[in-house]
Amino acid sequence: MNVEKEELSFNLEMPAVGVIKGVLAKDIEVVGERVVNLRTCARPYRNIYTVAQLRTIRNVIEKYGSGKVHLSPRHNLEIPEVRQKDLDSALKELYISGLFPGGAGTSVRNIFTCPHWCSKAVRPVQELGMMVSANFADRDMPNKVTISFAGCSNGCSRPQNSDIGVIAIGRVEAAGGRCVDDCLKCIEACPFGAIDRTGGQVRINDKCVYCLRCVDACSEGLLHVKETGFRVLIGGKEGSTVRFGAEYAVFVGDFEVLEIIERALSSYLKKAGFRPGSEKKRERLGEVVERLGLDEFMKESPA
Amino acid sequence: MSPDRYGDTAGVVPGRPEGRAVLRIRALEPYSSEFTSEQIGVIADIAEKYGSGIVHVTPRQTVEVPDIDNSSIGKIAELLGACGLSLGSTGRHMRNVIACSRWCLYNAVPVSDLARKLNSLHAGRVLPGKMDISLSGCDFSCVRSRTSDIGVIARADIELTDKECKKCSLCVKAPLGCQVDAINLSDGGLTIDRDRCVRCGFCSNICRPGTIEVRSRSFDVYVGGCGGIRPREAVFHKSLDSEEALVDELGRILDRYAEHGWEGARIGDVIEKKGTSFLEG
Numbered sequence: 001m002n003v004e005k006e007e008l009s010f011n012l013e014m015p016a017v018g019v020i021k022g023v024l025a026k027d028i029e030v031v032g033e034r035v036v037n038l039r040t041c042a043r044p045y046r047n048i049y050t051v052a053q054l055r056t057i058r059n060v061i062e063k064y065g066s067g068k069v070h071l072s073p074r075h076n077l078e079i080p081e082v083r084q085k086d087l088d089s090a091l092k093e094l095y096i097s098g099l100f101p102g103g104a105g106t107s108v109r110n111i112f113t114c115p116h117w118c119s120k121a122v123r124p125v126q127e128l129g130m131m132v133s134a135n136f137a138d139r140d141m142p143n144k145v146t147i148s149f150a151g152c153s154n155g156c157s158r159p160q161n162s163d164i165g166v167i168a169i170g171r172v173e174a175a176g177g178r179c180v181d182d183c184l185k186c187i188e189a190c191p192f193g194a195i196d197r198t199g200g201q202v203r204i205n206d207k208c209v210y211c212l213r214c215v216d217a218c219s220e221g222l223l224h225v226k227e228t229g230f231r232v233l234i235g236g237k238e239g240s241t242v243r244f245g246a247e248y249a250v251f252v253g254d255f256e257v258l259e260i261i262e263r264a265l266s267s268y269l270k271k272a273g274f275r276p277g278s279e280k281k282r283e284r285l286g287e288v289v290e291r292l293g294l295d296e297f298m299k300e301s302p303a
Numbered sequence: 304m305s306p307d308r309y310g311d312t313a314g315v316v317p318g319r320p321e322g323r324a325v326l327r328i329r330a331l332e333p334y335s336s337e338f339t340s341e342q343i344g345v346i347a348d349i350a351e352k353y354g355s356g357i358v359h360v361t362p363r364q365t366v367e368v369p370d371i372d373n374s375s376i377g378k379i380a381e382l383l384g385a386c387g388l389s390l391g392s393t394g395r396h397m398r399n400v401i402a403c404s405r406w407c408l409y410n411a412v413p414v415s416d417l418a419r420k421l422n423s424l425h426a427g428r429v430l431p432g433k434m435d436i437s438l439s440g441c442d443f444s445c446v447r448s449r450t451s452d453i454g455v456i457a458r459a460d461i462e463l464t465d466k467e468c469k470k471c472s473l474c475v476k477a478p479l480g481c482q483v484d485a486i487n488l489s490d491g492g493l494t495i496d497r498d499r500c501v502r503c504g505f506c507s508n509i510c511r512p513g514t515i516e517v518r519s520r521s522f523d524v525y526v527g528g529c530g531g532i533r534p535r536e537a538v539f540h541k542s543l544d545s546e547e548a549l550v551d552e553l554g555r556i557l558d559r560y561a562e563h564g565w566e567g568a569r570i571g572d573v574i575e576k577k578g579t580s581f582l583e584g
Contacts, residue, residue, distance in 0.1 A: 021408055021478075021479075022406045022407075022408070037404065037406050037407075047359050047360060048357050048358070048359055049357065049358050049359075049360060050356055050357050051347045051350050051351045051356045051357070054343050054344075054346060054347035054350070054358065055343075055344065055347050057343055058340045058343040058344050058347070061340050061343070062340045067339055067340045068334065068337045068338070068339055068340075069337060069338050069339075069340075069343060070336060070337045070404045070405075070406070071336060071337070071338065071360060071364040071365075071366075072404070072445075073362045073363070073364070073401065073445060073446050073447065074362070075360045075362075076360075077360065078404060078406075080404065080405075080406040081406065112362070115325075115359040115367060115369065116319075117318040117319045117325055117369040117370070118318065118319075118325075119316075119317055119318055119319055153531075153532045154531050154532060155530055155531050155532065155534075156361075156362060156530075156531075157362060158362070158447065158450070158530050160530065160534045161447070161450060161530065161534065191532055191533060209532070211532055238444070238447050238449065238450060239442075239443050239444050239445070239449075240442050240443055240444070240483075240501060242449045242450060242528075242536045244534055277484060277499075278484045279484075280477050280480075280484070281482070281483075281484070
C-alpha cells in the first residue's frame with residue numbers, strides 16, 4: 001500500500017482555502033508534480049484590481065508560476081502551476097498588495113458584484129458586496145455558497161443562479177402628463193408587457209418586475225422612479241443542474257439584505273444534511289430550501 | 304435595441320462619470336481565457352496612464368478599464384493590439400468565448416485552446432443579439448454552459464478493463480474520489496453507477512493499475528440558454544466526437560442564427576418561436 005502512495009506524487013493534504021490541487025499544463029493527462037493553482041481574491045472590492053495588484057500578479061506569475069494567469073468567472077485571478085515549495089513566498093508577495101487566496105472549496109465563494117460605473121445600475125451594489133465580503137466571504141459552509149449582487153435586472157452577475165442573489169430594482173410611477181402621440185418607446189422597452197396605454201395616459205400593471213427599462217426609454221420624462229430597493233433570491237444554482245432562485249423579499253434596503261444573508265447562512269449551517277445516497281457531500285443551499293420549503297428554511301430555529 | 308447604443312466601436316461602453324468611456328479588453332493571442340504576464344503589465348500601464356488606476360474582472364474572462372477619455376481610445380487600441388489583446392465583447396458583437404481552467408483536475412478535455420480557436424474565427428462578428436459561448440471541460444460547468452446561448456460540455460466515457468483493481472480506494476474516498484459517488488467499491492470489485500456518472504473521466508487519471516480507462520471523449524452541445532432578466536436553461540442539441548466537428552457545428556449554428564434571428568433576439572428566443580429545426584440543414 002505504501003508503494004502505491006509513493007507512486008502517486010500528490011500531496012493529499014492541501015494547505016489552505018484558495019489553494020487548489022493542480023497539474024502542469026504539459027502533462028495534463030498524468031496528474032503529476034506537486035503544483036497548485038492559487039486562486040486570488042482582491043480586497044477590499046472583490047471585483048476591482050488596482051494597478052499595484054495587477055503588477056504584483058505579473059511579478060508572481062513570472063517568478064513562481066508559468067507566466068500565465070487564468071480569469072475565473074467569479075472575479076478571481078487564478079495563478080496556475082505554482083510549485084508547493086514556492087507557495088509561502090508567493091503568498092507573502094500577494095498579501096502585501098491586498099491579494100488573498102480564497103474562493104474555493106466548501107465555503108462562501110468570492111462575492112460577485114457588478115462595477116459601480118455601469119450606466120444601467122439602478123442602485124450601486126459594490127459597497128454592499130464589500131460589506132458582505134468582509135463579513136461572510138470564505139466562511140466554512142456545508143457546501144459551496146455563491147452570493148451575487150446585480151445593480152440592475154440584466155443580472156450580469158447571474159443572481160438567479162446563485163445560492164443567494166440580490167438584484168437592485170425600482171418602482172415606476174407614471175406622472176400625470178399626457179404622452180406624445182404615437183410614442184410607444186416605453187411599451188417597446190418593457191420585456192413583460194407591463195405598460196398599458198389608454199387615451200394618452202400610461203399605466204403600469206401588475207406584470208411589472210421593476211427593471212426600470214421604461215424610465216430609460218421615456219423621452220418625455222413622464223415616468224419616474226418612485227423608490228429603489230433590492231430583490232433577494234434564494235436557492236439558485238448552476239453547474240451539473242440548473243435551478244433558479246426563489247424570491248424571498250422585494251424592496252428591502254441595504255441592512256435588511258445583510259440580515260437576510262446572515263439568517264440564510266446560519267440556517268444553512270444548521271439545517272444542511274447529506275445529499276441523498278452520499279456520505280461525503282452535503283446539500284447545496286437550494287437543495288435544503290427544496291426539502292424544507294423557503295419559509296421553513298428561513299425561520300429562525302430556537303437557540 | 305439600436306446598434307449604436309453601445310457606441311460604434313466594439314469594446315467601448317459609455318460609463319460613469321458622464322462622457323467617459325469604459326473599455327472592455329479581451330485576449331486573442333496566445334490564449335483567450337488566460338492573460339500572460341506581459342499582457343497584465345500592459346493593462347496595468349493603461350489603467351494607470353489613461354484610466355483611474357483600477358480594473359474590473361468581468362464574468363466573461365475580459366477586463367474592464369473605466370474612466371477613459373474618448374480621445375485616447377485609438378492610442379490604447381494600438382497598445383493592446385501589439386500584445387495580442389483587443390477591445391471587444393460588447394453589445395451585439397460576438398462575446399468572448401469562455402473556457403474553464405486548463406489546469407483543473409476534472410477536465411475530461413482541456414478546452415481553453417478550443418476557446419482561442421473559436422475566438423480567432425468569430426471575434427468581431429456582429430449577430431442579431433448577444434451571443435455567449437461557454438466551453439466547459441467537465442459536467443460541473445463552472446463557466447455556466449447550461450445558461451449560455453451555446454454551451455459545450457466535454458465528456459469522457461469510462462470503461463472497466465481486465466486489469467485487476469488493487470482496492471486502493473483512491474477513486475472512492477475524499478478528497479480525490481468520485482465527486483458524484485458513482486463508483487462502488489466492495490469485496491466483489493468495482494462497479495460504476497451509470498445513472499450517477501457525469502462522465503468527467505477523472506477516476507481514470509488517478510487509477511494507477513489502469514482498471515478504469517477512458518473509452519471515448521466527446522463534446523455535448525447545448526443551445527438556447529441565457530441569464531439576464533428572463534433566465535432560461537439551454538436544451539441539449541447534439542453530441543460531437545472531435546474538436547474539428549465541434550468548431551464546424553458551432554460555426555454552422557452561428558450562421559443559422561445570423562440568418563433566422565431578428566434584431567435583439569437571443570438564440571433562445573429564436574428557438575422558442577421556430578423550434579430547434581432551424582439549426583439543421
